[in-house]
Structures are given as C-alpha cells and as structure tokens.
Amino acid sequence: MRHRWLFPALLTSSFCTAQVTGTFSLEKSTFAPGEPVFLSFTLHNGGSELEEVSTADPYSFCSGYKLHISRDGAPDPACFQGYGGSCLSGVLSLAPHASHTERILLNYRNNSRGDLSAPVSTPGDYTVDASREIAYAPPGRDSRVYTAPDHTEAHQVLHVRVDDALELSPAVYAPYIQQINSKDDQVRREAARTLATLAPPALEPLLLTFAISKDYVLKQFAPLALANLSTKASLSALAGMLLHTDPGTYEYMTAAENLGKTHDPSWFPVLLEVADQHGAMYLSYAAESGADAAIPAFLTRLQTPDPNIRTAVINALGHTGSRTAVPLLIGLLGSEANMKEEDGRNAAISANAALMQLTHVYAEQGSNGDLIPGWHSRWQQWWWTFGSTATIYKPGECVAITGLP
Structure with a gap:
C-alpha cells in the first residue's frame, strides 16, 4: 500500500x-x-x-x-565583458x-x-x-x-x-519623436534610447539638442546619439559636453568614453586635459583616442610618485592599440629581483594585464593574483620571436586569447 x-x-x-x-x-x-x-x-x-x-x-x-x-x-x-554595480x-x-x-x-x-x-x-x-x-x-x-x-x-x-534590399520609411521614427515629449519617464527614456541608437542622419538637428537638454532622460543618451551620428557637428557637441556638463556624472563619463572611441587623435589633448583635471580614470579614453600619439605624454606621467596615477597610466597604455606600447610594458615587468617591493609588484601586475589587452596573449597569475617567476623573460622571448608579426588589438576587438609560451 x-x-x-x-x-x-x-x-x-x-x-x-x-x-x-x-x-x-x-x-x-x-x-x-x-x-x-x-x-x-x-x-x-x-x-x-x-x-x-x-x-x-x-x-x-x-x-x-x-x-x-x-x-x-x-x-x-x-x-570578456565585465559588468557589475547595483x-x-x-x-x-x-x-x-x-x-x-x-x-x-x-x-x-x-x-x-x-x-x-x-x-x-x-x-x-x-x-x-x-x-x-x-x-x-x-x-x-x-x-x-x-x-x-x-x-x-x-x-x-x-x-x-x-535585409538591405528593403527601403526604410522615415515614418518609422515618427512615434519616437513624439514620445520624447511624453510625461512618462519610461516612455521618454525608451524613445530617446531608440533614436540615439539608430541616429538617423535626417534627425541630426533634433539629436544635437539632447546635449543641451534640461531633461536628464534625454541628456543621458546625448553621448550615444552624438557618437553614432559621427558628424563634425555632433563630435564637436560631444566634446562640448566635457566643458558644460558636471564632471563625474554619467553623461560626462559617457561623453569622454564615446569621444575616445572615435580613435581620432585630434581629441587626445581634450581627453588628456580631462584626465589631468578630473581623474586618472579618464586616461584610458584618452589612450583610445591618441593611440601612438599618446605614448610620449604617458611616459612623462609614468614618472609620478603617485602609485594610483602610475597604475592608471600603465592600464591606459593597454588601451592605445599601439605596438610601441608593448616593449614599454614588458620593461615595466622588471626583473624578478625588483619585484619584492609592493609598488613594483603592482606595476608588473598592471603591465601584464595591459599586455593581454594589446596582444590577446595571457600570462597566468598565481592563485592570489600574484606574480609568476619568469614573467619578464617569457614576455621578452615572446616579443623577440613574434613581435614583428603579432597583431596588436584595440579595445573592443574580440578574438580568442592564447597562452604565453
């Protein structure tokens, strides 16, 4: 039973x-x-x-x-797309x-x-x-x-x-143009996201107003809209946001990020000044913009006694997409004899991460993220063997990572 x-x-x-x-x-x-x-x-x-x-x-x-x-x-x-927060x-x-x-x-x-x-x-x-x-x-x-x-x-x-054989009717955007005036924040936000993402050239005059809007829902999508338009007027407006927006705000940081992603060296002085005035965290955006042109300025800043700025500069070298940065970073790994001091160890760990960003070659770390003996000599050997032909990557170029021999 x-x-x-x-x-x-x-x-x-x-x-x-x-x-x-x-x-x-x-x-x-x-x-x-x-x-x-x-x-x-x-x-x-x-x-x-x-x-x-x-x-x-x-x-x-x-x-x-x-x-x-x-x-x-x-x-x-x-x-790997890192994410987190609340x-x-x-x-x-x-x-x-x-x-x-x-x-x-x-x-x-x-x-x-x-x-x-x-x-x-x-x-x-x-x-x-x-x-x-x-x-x-x-x-x-x-x-x-x-x-x-x-x-x-x-x-x-x-x-x-x-399907590129289909013709897009401009009327497709009409509902979203109306919805950016909605009293419902969620409706307005989704309309702004849609227009900023697609950035139709015919709507450039409207999208330019996002940068100076007093409506935060629209202004937070201004950097995306201006970058996606990618015209002389829109990129100038994007740079202008760094002058007329409060530093540290979401729209300020995304304006700097998107200006860096243009990979246009003419914006490097603007972004470097932003980093000098408002925090070394902006150096990576300057690096993307400056590429090879960023190296001399970064070498100067590596002489700082401030370990936080020094670490930010080393990380930024990994965002330059510059072949010149690779031997500089290998040099920062230093010899094993110099790895006993904390600043030296931190510099080496940051340099190893920056090298992985540039080369998509990975050198394993210890169980606690510590250094592995032989890093410097192994990276040197890799550079002597493959450096002349190795592909150097910019941020966002996603290919498989291989192990350091």
Missing part, C-alpha cells in the same frame, strides 16, 4: 507547471537597415491567485535576462490570468549587462538566444518574492533578418 500512495504523488509532481510563465516574441522577422528591432517578453499569470513577480530594468545586469545575439557567418566575440529592482503585481509585456531594443549595444553578443545592426541573419529567470510568489508580509520565491525560466531561440 505504501508504494500505491507514493507513486501517484510522484506522478502529480512531474506534471506540475509554473503559475507564472513567460514568452519571447518579435513583431516580425525581417527588418530594413536602421529599423528598430524590439524583442518583447510577456509574463502571464495562469493561476487564480494574485502573484508578485520580481522585476528590474530589462537593460540592467540584474534583470534576469540573458541574451546572446550572433550574426550568421560572423565569429562570436571572444572578449541596480534598482521592484515587484510587479500580476492579477489572475493577467499579462504584462516589456521590450528590449536589440539594436542597442548594452555594456551594462555583460552579454557576449553584438547588437542587431548591419544587414544579415541573426540568431537571438534569449532567456529570462522568473521569480514570483503570492503577496504577503514576509516579502517571499525576495526571500523564498518560486522559480521558472523562459528560454527561446528566435531568428531575425536585416
């Missing part, structure tokens, strides 16, 4: 389904170049009780989404048999979540591998949705084509 009671219990549990489920969808499968591509995710409460569902900004790393977008025929990116989360109340839909712009390059993916942009066929963890619980004083929720996961693979 014991087995007769146990078997039905096991059978029932095996057919148990989640009360809250999720489904991904696309409005269509084929888009014109420059057309917004939104991935929709719909939560549905299939039960007869109210449920609370944990939610967060879908573009944040704590949203529960995992997206991997690959373009058919193109290699997957091999760079983000606001909340609770969505989902009534019985009710649904809630949110959207993610797949054209948008999201650096805050760490997904190894490329945005849907250039013509081609794309595969979107999407999943979302769903945490939910009945409402109650114990806030179970935070402490002990039920879990399920939605996972789908979808396909998108960007």
Whole structure:
C-alpha cells in the first residue's frame, strides 16, 4: 500500500507547471537597415491567485535576462565583458490570468549587462538566444518574492533578418519623436534610447539638442546619439559636453568614453586635459583616442610618485592599440629581483594585464593574483620571436586569447 500512495504523488509532481510563465516574441522577422528591432517578453499569470513577480530594468545586469545575439557567418566575440554595480529592482503585481509585456531594443549595444553578443545592426541573419529567470510568489508580509520565491525560466531561440534590399520609411521614427515629449519617464527614456541608437542622419538637428537638454532622460543618451551620428557637428557637441556638463556624472563619463572611441587623435589633448583635471580614470579614453600619439605624454606621467596615477597610466597604455606600447610594458615587468617591493609588484601586475589587452596573449597569475617567476623573460622571448608579426588589438576587438609560451 505504501508504494500505491507514493507513486501517484510522484506522478502529480512531474506534471506540475509554473503559475507564472513567460514568452519571447518579435513583431516580425525581417527588418530594413536602421529599423528598430524590439524583442518583447510577456509574463502571464495562469493561476487564480494574485502573484508578485520580481522585476528590474530589462537593460540592467540584474534583470534576469540573458541574451546572446550572433550574426550568421560572423565569429562570436571572444572578449570578456565585465559588468557589475547595483541596480534598482521592484515587484510587479500580476492579477489572475493577467499579462504584462516589456521590450528590449536589440539594436542597442548594452555594456551594462555583460552579454557576449553584438547588437542587431548591419544587414544579415541573426540568431537571438534569449532567456529570462522568473521569480514570483503570492503577496504577503514576509516579502517571499525576495526571500523564498518560486522559480521558472523562459528560454527561446528566435531568428531575425536585416535585409538591405528593403527601403526604410522615415515614418518609422515618427512615434519616437513624439514620445520624447511624453510625461512618462519610461516612455521618454525608451524613445530617446531608440533614436540615439539608430541616429538617423535626417534627425541630426533634433539629436544635437539632447546635449543641451534640461531633461536628464534625454541628456543621458546625448553621448550615444552624438557618437553614432559621427558628424563634425555632433563630435564637436560631444566634446562640448566635457566643458558644460558636471564632471563625474554619467553623461560626462559617457561623453569622454564615446569621444575616445572615435580613435581620432585630434581629441587626445581634450581627453588628456580631462584626465589631468578630473581623474586618472579618464586616461584610458584618452589612450583610445591618441593611440601612438599618446605614448610620449604617458611616459612623462609614468614618472609620478603617485602609485594610483602610475597604475592608471600603465592600464591606459593597454588601451592605445599601439605596438610601441608593448616593449614599454614588458620593461615595466622588471626583473624578478625588483619585484619584492609592493609598488613594483603592482606595476608588473598592471603591465601584464595591459599586455593581454594589446596582444590577446595571457600570462597566468598565481592563485592570489600574484606574480609568476619568469614573467619578464617569457614576455621578452615572446616579443623577440613574434613581435614583428603579432597583431596588436584595440579595445573592443574580440578574438580568442592564447597562452604565453
């Protein structure tokens, strides 16, 4: 009799389904170049009780989404996208048999979540591998949705084509132009993100106003819009944000970052002055802009007695994409006899990381991130053997990393 009671219990549990489920969808499968591509995710409460569902900004790393977008025929990116920080989360109340839909712009390059993916942009066929963890619980004083929720996961693979044979109608952008005047912050933010990401040349006069807008929702997307426009006027406005925006703010830092990503040496003096005035953390952006032209200024700053600035300069050398920087960094590894002092060890560890950024060659570290005997001589031997033909990489160029012999 014991087995007769146990078997039905096991059978029932095996057919148990989640009360809250999720489904991904696309409005269509084929888009014109420059057309917004939104991935929709719909939560549905299939039960007869109210449920609370944990939610967060879908573009944040704590949203529960995992997206991997690959373009058919193109290699997957091999760079590690670091991410972290904090983000606001909340609770969505989902009534019985009710649904809630949110959207993610797949054209948008999201650096805050760490997904190894490329945005849907250039013509081609794309595969979107999407999943979302769903945490939910009945409402109650114990806030179970935070402490002990039920879990399920939605996972789908979808396909998108960007067809360059299709002609884009300018009317596509009309709803977003209207929505940037919405009183709803979320609607305004999504409209600004869409226009800034796609940056239609015909809308340059409108997008230039983002940089001087008193509306923070619009201004935070100004650096992205101006960089994507990439015209003389927009890049001048981007540099102007470094003069007319408070240092340390999100829009100030992203303006410096995007100006560096132009790889235009003419902006190097501007970004170097920003770093000198507002913090060595901006040196990496100056390095991307200056490339070879940054080396003399960085060598001067390496003479500083401030170990924090020195470390920032060493890290910045790894962002120059300059072949000249490689032997300089190998020299900073120093001999093993000089590695007994803390400053020397820290300089060597930073130099090793910068060398990996430039060469995509990895030298292993000790279990605690410590130095490995022979680093200096091994890097020297590698440079003597492969230096003349080795590819030197800029930040964002993603290929597989190989081990240092």
